[in-house]
Amino acid sequence: MPSKKNATPANPAPATEELEGPPPPEPVSPVQVLYCAVCSFPPEYCEFGSSLTRCKEWLKENYPDLYDKYYSENALTAKVGTLSLEAQTKLEKDTAKKEAKAEAKADAALKKKLASQITIKRIERNKRKHVTAIHGLDAFGVDLKKASKQFASKFATGSSVTKNLQGQDEVVVQGDVSDEIVDMIEAGVGVLKGIPVDNVEIVEEKKKKGGD
Ligand SMILES: [Zn+2]
Numbered sequence: 001m002p003s004k005k006n007a008t009p010a011n012p013a014p015a016t017e018e019l020e021g022p023p024p025p026e027p028v029s030p031v032q033v034l035y036c037a038v039c040s041f042p043p044e045y046c047e048f049g050s051s052l053t054r055c056k057e058w059l060k061e062n063y064p065d066l067y068d069k070y071y072s073e074n075a076l077t078a079k080v081g082t083l084s085l086e087a088q089t090k091l092e093k094d095t096a097k098k099e100a101k102a103e104a105k106a107d108a109a110l111k112k113k114l115a116s117q118i119t120i121k122r123i124e125r126n127k128r129k130h131v132t133a134i135h136g137l138d139a140f141g142v143d144l145k146k147a148s149k150q151f152a153s154k155f156a157t158g159s160s161v162t163k164n165l166q167g168q169d170e171v172v173v174q175g176d177v178s179d180e181i182v183d184m185i186e187a188g189v190g191v192l193k194g195i196p197v198d199n200v201e202i203v204e205e206k207k208k209k210g211g212d
Contacts, residue, residue: 034063044070050102052095113140116199118185120178123205130176135164137171137195146191147171154189155180178202 035042038058039049043066046055060067069075083091116139123131137147144161151173152159158174173181179202184190186197 034066037062046070047095050098053099113196113199116140118195118200120181120200120202121205122176122178122202132173132176132178132181133162133164133170134173134181135168135170136199137192138169140195140199142191142195144169144171148173150190150192151177151181154184 033042036046036049036055036058038055039046039051041049043055043059043063046052046059049055056067056071059070116136118134118136118140121133121135123133125131134147134151138144148159148161148171151157151171155173155175155177157177160172161169162172164170182197182200182202185192185195185200188194
């Protein structure tokens with residue numbers, strides 16, 4: 001009896017001549033997909049993002065050929081040729097509106113960052129023992145748990161995310177490492193990348209005032 005006919009009768013088996021196992025991998029094109037560094041879409045989709053002006057600048061600078069392909073007079077004429085003048089104007093207006101909105105949002109975020117302060121507090125627990133509390137990193141988009149881990153391994157000491165008296169999270173590192181942390185912020189080490197050191201302030205918290 002031919003073994004080919006062994007498939008479930010209700011389910012007419014497709015004529016499979018192939019070998020068992022996973023299908024052979026699709027041939028991979030060696031062409032690398034390009035993504036816009038500004039909006040992270042492929043360049044032909046930049047117009048759907050909210051940063052087209054900056055996208056175009058980036059493309060022009062880095063891929064002038066592509067820029068010509070997408071934004072040269074000819075390309076634009078070909079593209080909008082089918083749109084009515086009214087539709088074109090509306091499209092341009094929409095794009096401008098979207099961009100203005102995105103810019104305003106970025107502006108506000110930047111302002112907030114600039115106004116945010118990171119406080120590194122050197123806290124004296126007793127004559128020999130200090131801890132360092134770092135407050136405000138989260139305003140700069142830093143994951144506090146990651147920062148805590150980074151400090152722990154950098155200083156080979158204990159470090160944790162703790163709520164302060166105001167109920168806000170901050171990173172508390174064992175030992176007096178405030179100057180080193182300022183250095184790390186200045187150097188932009190690991191998760192501390194991009195924090196303006198001007199926004200960092202060191203404060204002292206003595207256990208007792210005038211105790212000397
Ligand atoms: Zn883009």
